[in-house]
Amino acid sequence: MSNPGQPTVQEGDTGDAVKRAQRAVRRTPNLGIVVDGIFGPATKAAIVDFQSGAGVVPDGIVGPLTWAALPDGGPMPVLSEGSTGAVVSSLQTVLTNGADQWGGVTPGGIDGIFGPHTRASVEAFQGWGHVTVDGVVGDQTWSVSLAAASATLETAVGLGYVVS
Structure with a gap:
């Protein structure tokens, strides 16, 4: 279950x-x-x-x-400056691929390290998604609907990172 x-x-x-x-x-x-x-x-x-x-x-x-x-309803991890790992790499990939939509601000590479460039990219994404702009990827940011493919940020990054 x-x-x-x-x-x-x-x-x-x-x-x-x-x-x-x-x-x-x-x-x-x-x-x-x-x-x-x-x-x-x-x-x-x-x-x-x-x-x-x-x-x-x-x-x-x-x-x-x-x-x-129902599918697993556990939360995605909360990501902020200092977070590292595969989920950060996946987030950086999505932010890089869609950067043109939210002002061209990219995380400055895909290295799995949530640093100041990733934070700036997250903030640009949050502004585009009309959620609180705080540079932290939590429930509100994960739930932002992406323009294409009937997806949210969390589904685009991958639900394999759900915290059970």
């Missing part, structure tokens, strides 16, 4: 379990859902839509059967 031990969540609930459910639905992909930890009417509608297509009773409640049917 990709979402083990998760509590049942439904409209009116808030918190990390709701964020996990929202991230999981975004990965179906339903790019219209916002990962904010608030289970409101839009989240309920997205859950009902997912349940209808997954053969689960479409009640808008994320219980054991829905959790089992």
Whole structure:
């Protein structure tokens, strides 16, 4: 199971379990859902839509059967200056390939090291994506929809980096 031990969540609930459910639905992909930890009417509608297509009773409640049917809803890692590794390399690749869209600011190479040039590229991307410009790649930045291919930054970088 990709979402083990998760509590049942439904409209009116808030918190990390709701964020996990929202991230999981975004990965179906339903790019219209916002990962904010608030289970409101839009989240309920997205859950009902997912349940209808997954053969689960479409009640808008994320219980054991829905959790089992959803993809892994774990978070992507939070990346900032000083982060290193394959996920940073993948991020740098996506930022380099799409830099023309967000002002031509590239990370200055693909070396797996999140330094000042990568931060500047992330900030340009965040401005383009209309999210908080802080140079930190967290839930809000991972959820930015890319113009092509019905993808988000997290799907373009690769969901192999999800923190379970």
